[in-house]
Amino acid sequence: MTEPPLVGAIADDVTGATDVAVAFRRNGLRTFLSFGVSPGLDVGAETVVVALKTRMIEPDAAVAQSRAAWDWLRRLGARRVYFKYCSTFDSTSRGNIGPVLDALADATGAATVVTTPSSPEHGRTQYEGHLFVGDVLLAESHMRDHPVTPMRDSNLPRLLRAQTRETVGLLGYRDVLDGEAAIARRLAAARADGVRYLLADAVTDADLRRLGRVVANEPLMAGAAGLAGGIAAALAEKRGEAAAPLAARSPGETAAPLADRRDEPAAELAAGGPREAISAAPLEHQAPPPPTGPAVVLSGSCSKRTLEQIAYLRQHDRPAFFLDVSATPDAAALADTALAWYDTLPADAAPLIYSSVEPERLHHIQQRIGVERAAAILEDATGRIAHGLAARGVRRFIAAGGETSGAVVAALRVDGGLIGTEAARGVPWIHSPTGDLSLLLKSGNFGEPDLLARASASGGDDVPAR
Structure with missing residues (x-):
């Protein structure tokens, strides 16, 4: 019997889907990219990424297609879903990031969703709630004159609040630097306060890995490929622990929780329920040989x-x-x-x-x-x-x-x-x-x-x- 995917992802455009799929594959997860919902496909992969074309369409249509993608991933057995949007937060006051987040949060039952467009390898970083492209603010970058989604504001909480009916908060850089326990405490506090979306500062890949360890068991996560990579690293790390030979462990030692092993409170706060076991046997990536034609x-x-x-x-x-x-x-x-x-x-x-x-x-x-x-x-x-x-x-x-x-x-x-x-x-x-x-x-x-x-x-x- 085919194992259910560890995580499913829904991307709002095709190239964004390839970007997030790479983030999973780099961490050793066999990854299948589906162009739209493909019920007849035998994906046989640890991660399944659904590529949609919902970034620029009407919000109602974007919501409907995203919900259909989630329904398919759920039927495949995915217990986590990642909503991938552009690292430059391409959107308008009508959406489509906010409306799709609202729909997926309701569908998955996610109380508070951690999200960030940060992707340092592509020069996108979030600091104090502001999005930077390289060393300039988003609103001062080339995205200011985008032909469809001109980005004239760099303040991410303000941008997202204009698109959603839900409460938006900030997970600031001080908490991110302080480690997984601090991140998890901020997440728990946001839940208690009824904050639905928590935009997380992240400037380096290490920041994203810290975030990934805390949120990897959440039912819904969102952002660019950077956070997806942090989550994939956490899942791969957990699988590696399960596969480690017993002789490599101290007598009586068991595999640690997904959150940082130094910070038990982080594991307790971030889990949101019992942690699932991850298969100890990594799947090899078996792609057919590429054609050599024109x-x-x-x-x-x-x-x-x-x-x-x-x-x-x-x-x-x-x-x-x-x-x-x-x-x-x-x-x-x-x-x-x-x-x-x-x-x-x-x-x-x-x-x-x-x-x-x-x-x-x-x-x-x-x-x-x-x-x-x-x-x-x-x-x-x-x-x-x-x-x-x-x-x-x-x-x-x-x-x-x-x-x-x-x-x-x-x-x-x-x-x-x-x-x-x-x-x-x-x-x-x-x-x-x-x-x-x-x-x-x-x-x-x-x-x-x-x-x-x-x-x-x-x-x-x-x-x-x-």
Whole structure:
């Protein structure tokens, strides 16, 4: 009988799902990524991540899809769920972080949910309730001018309060530095005061590991991939203790609780009930060998880093086709033209097909075509192109941007896959269960300037992350 997953995760976009899946896999947990709810799949994994596209849709639809994902994870036997949102807290006063949190908190019965967008490896940190991107406040970063969710406030409690009917509190950095017992005491006090959401300061990975040890047994946790990594480390640590040979323990010694072994009060306060046993036998990651066939790069992200990656490809003479939605505001016509161009290339060309543009040009396009119409046309065109390329034998798809990644996944009708090696930090290869496709789905700001070039090169599946 297949063991139930230790934890399930629900991500609000596709690239965010890959990021959180990596956090689990790095800690030795066999991880399956499902694109949407896939009831017929035999996932056979210790962690199951459901990739949704709920970040930018209407709040009611986001809530409904997230509840459906939770219902599926619950049927699989998951006792914990992690709601993954963007490390730059992409949202508006309508949501969708708050409404989805409200729905999942009610569904899981979570009294107080610890959450943080902190992800130090990506330069996102929370301090005194304020979100920093690198060394600048969120509202002073590039996210200030995001085309859909401009972030003009850096105060996270204030941002979340605007989106939820529940009480929001802060778990400050002094408590985090003081260790698991202090964190757990603050969590217990928040519960007693009726605080539903506790935004936790975290500046380093060590901070996130401390938080992870305390909250790993909570029914609902939320944040970016950073806290997910802390939770995964705690679960893996517990499993390692269970697997340790008896000779390595002192006479009469038993495995310690999930919270810090030095701080029994933390274990008592954070547990919220009896701790479940974690299998002593770690599962090996068995992904099918990646295909070595033709590759293509599809990019719709307009982030600064993606534009740098596109420039790198162009500077190295990679064939490139620009999807000019201003000149051709028709998805079918755009796709047909792009595929006809592809047919003129050699099989190993690994070309770039992109709609990514600088902010000023993006603004001009949106003014002329309309924000929603331009996005819909390009998403439709990208899906048609991906479908046509697969029919032409492309087996490695590298997608830059959340909406682009979602369009590719939908067009290829990929239900899910096992998480493989990382081409860059937080950017793993995803291998379909049948082994005939490999996907690299990149969040806009992730990866070094040469990532798209390396990943799409011959043998790109084996190119190590930098």
